[in-house]
Amino acid sequence: MTVHYKLIYWNCHGRGEITRLIFNYAGEKFEEHTITDADWPGTLKAAMPYGQLPVLEIDGVQLAQGRAIERFLARRFNLVGKTDIEAAHIDMIICGIDDTRQHFAKLFNEEDILKSADEVKEILDKHVHSFLALHDKFVAKNGHNHFVGRHTTLADLAVFQILYFLTHVDHSILSHYPHLSKFFHHTSKNSRLAKYLESRPQSPF
Ligand SMILES: N[C@@H](CCC(=O)N[C@@H](CS)C(=O)NCC(=O)O)C(=O)O
Structure with missing residues (x-):
């Protein structure tokens, strides 16, 4: 049914x-x-x-x-990996995202407009670049354009969405993170997602 x-x-x-x-x-x-x-x-x-x-x-x-x-x-x-260890790693990635996401409100002023370029840079330097560097290593170590295992999981979708948000804050933010950049472009072209990604509102919010 x-x-x-x-x-x-x-x-x-x-x-x-x-x-x-x-x-x-x-x-x-x-x-x-x-x-x-x-x-x-x-x-x-x-x-x-x-x-x-x-x-x-x-x-x-x-x-x-x-x-x-x-x-x-x-x-x-079936987006939680193939084993309980993979499921635990997916949870780990999501917890890491939440640690970083808590700082995102600081990027905007009360009218939901991005703060000045200098203020944004300070927040990104303090809270976001370490996250990107770490995840660049994670996805490189996995080696399959995924964060956990060899198939798309919730971890990939969650990292993809946070990267989407960050590229709206700073278009060139992924330029120093080649593996993450590759993952982002690979996921955005995924045949199951591409049509939706093109049609959804292009907004960081
Ligand atoms: N822990 C909740 C938080 C939900 C939350 O903060 N929702 C906001 C929108 S993103 C909301 O409903 N705001 C309106 C309100 O609190 O009245 C979750 O992750 O779903």
Whole structure:
């Protein structure tokens, strides 16, 4: 029987985009319930498990917390590696991303506009380049244009999305990271993703 998936989120990448990447990569249909500022908070916030989004409904059952949604779908669509060790390495990569992601809000001012070039450079130098250098080594060591194993996993989709965000902050940010740069271009041309990537809103948010 077909499962009905409904993703409730704003019309932006944010914490919902990796879920969209998973659905597109897996070739699974899902409904998008796109929220506008007029809808929120309204009665919707109180109806969500944590009063926040994203929320995924699976045949009407609500699941909140972006990372929990991603892991649930990755398990369901076989994007969690082939062994428990691979699954643990995927979790490790996601935890590392979250350590870096917590600094991203600092890149923008209150109107969601990038801070001055000098301020952005300072934040990138302090919090992001070490992450990129490390992941350049990780993907080089794996040797297959993937972070874990020989197939696309949740780790690849999550790293891809953070790199996408960072290339919107600084177009040349990957120029010193040849393996990461290769991974980024390879993933963006993936036959299961390319069409969606071309059609989605080109925005860092
Ligand atoms: N830990 C949650 C955080 C969710 C979160 O912060 N959602 C924000 C949007 S990205 C939200 O719903 N903001 C509106 C609100 O809190 O009223 C997750 O990762 O899903």
